[in-house]
Amino acid sequence: MxxxxxxxxxxxxxxxxxxxxxxxxxxxxxxxxxxxxxxxxxxxxxxxxxxxxxxxxxxxxxxxxxxxxxxxxxxxxxxxxxxxxxxxxxxxxxxxxxxxxxxxxxxxxxxxxxxxxxxxxxxxxxxxxxxxxxxxxxxxxxxxxxxxxxxxxxxxxxxxxxxxxxxxxxxxxxxxxxxxxxxxxxxxxxxxxxxxxxxxxxxxxxxxxxxxxxxxxxxxxxxxxxxxxxxxxxxxxxxxxxxxxxxxxxxxxxTAGAEGSTVDLLAAGSAPYFRADQLRPDPVLVLDPSFIVLVVLDGAGTLRTERDGGLDLARGDTVVVPHAAGELELAGALTAVRCRPPAPGRRGGR
Structure with a gap:
């Protein structure tokens, strides 16, 4: 095999x-x-x-x-x-x-x-x-x-x-x-x-x-x-x-002015199709394993996995994260959008 x-x-x-x-x-x-x-x-x-x-x-x-x-x-x-x-x-x-x-x-x-x-x-x-x-x-x-x-x-x-x-x-x-x-x-x-x-x-x-x-x-x-x-x-x-x-x-x-390290961004009806949230570590945010597309809008920081030394992030970076990377640690003074597929088991369609 x-x-x-x-x-x-x-x-x-x-x-x-x-x-x-x-x-x-x-x-x-x-x-x-x-x-x-x-x-x-x-x-x-x-x-x-x-x-x-x-x-x-x-x-x-x-x-x-x-x-x-x-x-x-x-x-x-x-x-x-x-x-x-x-x-x-x-x-x-x-x-x-x-x-x-x-x-x-x-x-x-x-x-x-x-x-x-x-x-x-x-x-x-x-x-x-x-x-x-x-x-x-x-x-x-x-x-x-x-x-x-x-x-x-x-x-x-x-x-x-x-x-x-x-x-x-x-x-x-x-x-x-x-x-x-x-x-x-x-x-x-x-x-x-x-x-x-x-x-x-x-x-x-x-x-x-x-x-x-x-x-x-x-x-x-x-x-x-x-x-x-x-x-x-x-x-x-x-x-x-x-x-x-x-x-x-x-x-x-x-959502402008919404407080919190994680802010759900989209209307409820979108959940069967995709998920998106705003991330602002304060000072560290732990993220569950998932396929992720990350867009850094402002600031700088790091994204570390359970297994590697991490990736430096800055404004304008776009990053793809595989599920097998495991649990993630996002740190730094930055604002990012985390984009994900629907939660497992959910899908839209009409």
Whole structure:
């Protein structure tokens, strides 16, 4: 029997910015402390990614320092990377994709399919539910758009798409200003757009299924908007219900100023899909074994495991931690976001 060398140590990752159709990336560069002028269309940094861009073989994947794709390393030893309980539910999938996303311009109005639709049309176990943790803003009016204010008839949506009536689409959506510390949970099917000047840590299911209602001035081909399904089929996955203020409040949290070494960041409905919390050691924080994607937002410190001397951390670092690293000790004057898959045994889907 071939023995498996278990991954035991956290791994610092470089930026991983596959080409996108929209502008942005200056806030990512500033966080990482690198030159922001080299790229205009680097608005997304896919952190610890085992997911490829739609229709691509390797674009989007994270490469480890030893030259392997993280995807291949996880497949070679899923229990070492993810833990036995996770594997019992999700097999060798991390069940998670984390991005740094800096919108240099407003993103188009779009939505993502739920698990059942993705299984039927894309042969995928996962749709694309996501959540945004706002970590920075710039400009005069950083805002996001999410959910129709009133119920919409599918025929109306089809007309908007046919005419590419962006003003009507935006006017139909809820819109609100955001600031650092706000978090927004985006269930699959919910129409949404991130506005210019909003910088987020985004958690999502590990796919790249975006169905784009507003493709003109963003995509070079309308077929990319419906991912080859046709808009008639794609809109079957759209949530056309109305989201009033009370309902919308179930998606949004305001965590700025929250005290404590560990702060749960996301709305309760996101728990079957992913977990995220803010970590501020005071002075030391002990973390249970888990597959973790860590994003250091400020300060400096160390991350030690049960078996190694530790990894020095500083603002802008992104780190992947395998489950087999065991119990962790996070220390120092720093602020970080810990991103994890759902708790073992839990998974979403509709």
């Amino acid at each position: 071939t023995s498996v060398t278990r991954p035991l140590a956290p791994i610092r990752l470089p930026a991983n910015q596959p080409p996108q159709f929209y502008r942005g990336g200056a806030a990512i560069a500033a966080l990482r402390g690198v030159d922001a002028t080299a790229r205009e269309f680097g608005p997304e940094d896919w952190v610890a990614s085992t997911t490829t861009m739609f229709g691509q073989d390797t674009h989007g994947l994270t490469r480890l320092p030893d030259g392997r794709w993280l995807r291949d390393a996880v497949r070679a030893d899923p229990e070492g990377w993810l833990g036995a309980e996770h594997v019992a539910t999700f097999a060798d999938s991390t069940a998670l994709l984390v991005k740094l996303l800096d919108a240099g311009q407003r993103l188009p109005v779009h939505f993502h399919p739920p698990d059942t639709f993705a299984r039927r049309h894309f042969d995928s176990h996962f749709g694309k539910t996501e959540a945004w943790i706002v970590v920075g803003t710039h400009g005069d009016d950083p805002r996001v758009h999410a959910g129709f204010r009133e119920p919409q008839r599918p025929e109306t949506v089809h007309e908007w798409v046919r005419e590419q009536d962006a003003p009507a689409m935006l006017d139909a959506l809820n819109t609100f200003t955001v600031r650092p510390g706000d978090t927004v949970y985006i269930p699959a099917g919910l129409p949404h757009a991130i506005g210019a000047g909003v910088f987020v840590v985004e958690l999502q299911q590990p796919t790249d299924f975006s169905l784009t209602l507003e493709w003109r001035d963003f995509l070079d081909d309308p077929d990319r908007g419906h991912l080859g399904l046709g808009f008639d089929t794609a809109i079957e996955a759209l949530d056309t219900s109305g989201w009033d203020a009370e309902r919308l409040a179930t998606l949004v949290r305001h």
